[in-house]
Amino acid sequence: MNNIVEFLGQTAQAFPTVNAVEDGQQHLNYQQLAQRVEALGNWLQQQQVACVALHGGNSIDWVIVDLACHAANIVCLPLPLFFTPQQIRSCLEQAGAELLLSEELLLPGQCKLDLDEALPGVVAWPLPERFHCWELPFNSTEQLPEGTKKITFTSGSTGSPKGVCLSRDHQWRVAQSLADAIAxxxxxxxxxxxxxxxxxxxxxxxxxxxxxxxxxxxxxxxxxxxxxxxxxxxxxxxxxxxxxxxxxxxxxxxxxxxxxxxxxxxxxxxxxxxxxxxxxxxxxxxxxxxxxxxxxxxxxxxxxxxxxxxxxxxxxxxxxxxxxxxxxxxxxxxxxxxxxxxGACHLGYAGDADSWYPNEVYTxxxxxxxxxxxxxxxxxKHLLISSFGRNISPEWVESVLMSEPLLNQCVVVGDDKPYLCALLSASSIVQDQQIADWIKTANSQLPDYAQIRQWLRLNDKQLLPYMTANGRLQRARLLQAFETQIDTLYQSNPLSN
Known part of the structure; x- marks a missing residue:
């Protein structure tokens, strides 16, 4: 996909009545989308920046910024809304972002960035109302592998953001492969x-x-x-x-x-x-x-x-x-x-030159x-080995526990322990006895060494700081935070609950 504007224009000619994007406030056909993307892409090129950080909720405008970065041959750095200000600043520094677009006027201050007011002339570009815009004191020249056009940050198991660098061609090859497969x-x-x-x-x-x-x-x-x-x-x-x-x-x-x-x-x-x-x-x-x-x-x-x-x-x-x-x-x-x-490898991690240009990904x-x-x-890396020498994949046990929509979240623990325990959450309308009954049923589907003997109920608010954008719990951080409670589970009767 070398020219996104040209592609959108060709699609507009083939399907003139089809809306390309819709939200609760507006809809754009392919020609209108192409015009918006081209206009913003030209504006971004005029700013002479190499990396744009994008911080905002789902909207047509978000898509326009992303595609405009493609059109302008500029790196796009999407920032998850759930990232803390400290994580956001870390992402900006690692990527060497030079421009920040955000719906939150106070974001730079929260990230302890001393920035000037939004760029003058910003009213001339297509998205004046949703995004505030700031120049950043960073530089991406030596931070990114050559060919990077998208940086996706994942908090990972430690909570430290790690920027995966992707080329433009890689992204569109995956998209085309999916389009062909789903058909x-x-x-x-x-x-x-x-x-x-x-x-x-x-x-x-x-x-x-x-x-x-x-x-x-x-x-x-x-x-x-x-x-x-x-x-x-x-x-x-x-x-x-x-x-x-x-x-x-x-x-x-x-x-x-x-x-x-x-x-x-x-x-x-x-x-x-x-x-x-x-x-x-x-x-x-x-x-x-x-x-x-x-x-x-x-x-x-x-x-x-x-x-x-x-x-x-x-x-x-x-x-x-x-x-x-x-x-x-x-x-x-x-x-x-x-x-x-x-055949589908990232270019490496932002700010980590030793990781650049791998031929394979060890998953x-x-x-x-x-x-x-x-x-x-x-x-x-999540394999549990019990004190009886049994190797157990916690994801296997967790998938059984989550096979009925009673629980919201579940993490199985038990490394170097005599039995497995679970940290879990459920809706407030679910009673403890319902959970106990379900765990008994789930245990009947598992061999004895993989059954849950004890469990600790948490609420979703307690788990929120340990969630990724995809809804995954960050296991290592969670276990560290609730270490005392987990130890208590192994000091009581394992047949209770």
Whole structure:
């Protein structure tokens, strides 16, 4: 994708009546989108900057800025809204960002950045009302590998942001590979995840645009998102029903919510053709339940270092229990049980020259391949070894516990311990006895060494500081924060609860 403006213009000629993007306030057809992207791209070039940081909620304007960076051959650095000011400053410094666009006027001060007022002349560019704009005292020249056009930061298990550098070609190759695999002409895609999440950015925006589709971008409030982990379930369900999309991307928690809603009588719109679920292992039983309830759900696998998606189940090629069929833009091999990906490698990490230009990505995930199908068996660095010498993947036990939509979050612990315990959360309407009964049922599906003997109930607010943008709990930080409570679980009767 060398010229995004030219591509949008060609699509406008082919499909003049199709809206490219919609939100609750406006809609743009492909020609209008091309004009907005070109205008902003020209303005960005005039600023003579190499890296633009983008901090804002889901909106058409967010997409315009992202595409304008492509058009201007400028690095785009999306910043997750849930990042702390300290994390945001770290991202800006690592990437050497030279321009900051944010909806929050007080953000520079919160990040302890002494910046001048917004750039003069900013009223002349297409987005004067939503974004404030500041020049930054950083430089990306020596911070980034050559060819970087997108930096996606992930907090990882330690909470320290790490910037994955991607080329423009890599992003669009993944998007095209997904478009070919999903094969829905002119899809209407509903963006439920934050656009700063690479998966939604590539699979939810770029891929539908390549197919001449429509990207629907509701605000956080419109789609029922209250912060990074709170959810207004009725509003989310109403949003889906009103938009009537062809496709969506879910994290496992959202899938459990939809399954629970269907079990209570809610019906997904018949327009739905493809619902991808990623961001964590999904229990095959939950997928089966979803499909029996009329949800066309398909599991996928990927990571930021590979441009998001590596393998995917689709309506024409689906294998429940598999992470997906390996997509044609990449190759996968197994080395000492670890999944290793080539052909779709990031350029390295921002500010870490020793990591630049890898030929392969060692994912840290354990897996195996059967023909073109990829199966994920666990994660090497999260492997628990009990005091009885049993190797246990906590994600395996967690997926069983999360296979019914009773729990919101669950983390299994027990490294060097005689049995497993769980830290978990559930809606306030769920009683402790319901949780105890469900754990007993889940334990019946597990061998004795993998059963949960003790559990600690936390509320979602307590877990919020340890969540990533994809809804994953940062295991290492969580275990450190609740170390005392976990120790108490191993000092009491393991048969209680």
């Amino acid at each position: 829905i002409a002119h899809p209407k895609h509903l963006c439920l995840l934050p656009l700063s999440t690479l998966l939604e950015n590539i699979a939810g925006v770029y891929s539908p645009l390549l197919c001449g589709g429509t990207v629907v971008i509701p605000t956080d409030a419109q789609r029922g998102m209250l912060g990074s982990s709170n959810l207004d379930s009725p509003r989310l369900l109403q949003c889906i029903a009103e938009v009537k999309p062809h496709s969506m991307i879910l994290i496992p928690q959202l899938l459990r919510l939809l399954v629970a809603a269907c079990q209570q009588g809610w019906q997904a719109p018949p327009s739905l053709k493809f619902v991808a679920v990623g961001g964590g292992r999904v229990d095959p039983q939950l997928l089966n339940n979803a499909r029996q309830l009329g949800l066309p759900v398909y599991e996928g696998y990927g990571l930021s270092e590979c441009g998001s998606v590596v393998a995917l189940n689709t309506p024409t090629t689906s294998y429940i229990g598999a992470a997906g069929k390996i997509l044609p833009h990449c190759q996968v091999r197994i080395e000492k049980q670890e999944v290793v990906v080539s 840290g995930d354990l897996g195996h391949c059967d023909a073109d199908w990829l199966f994920i068996d666990g994660r090497r």
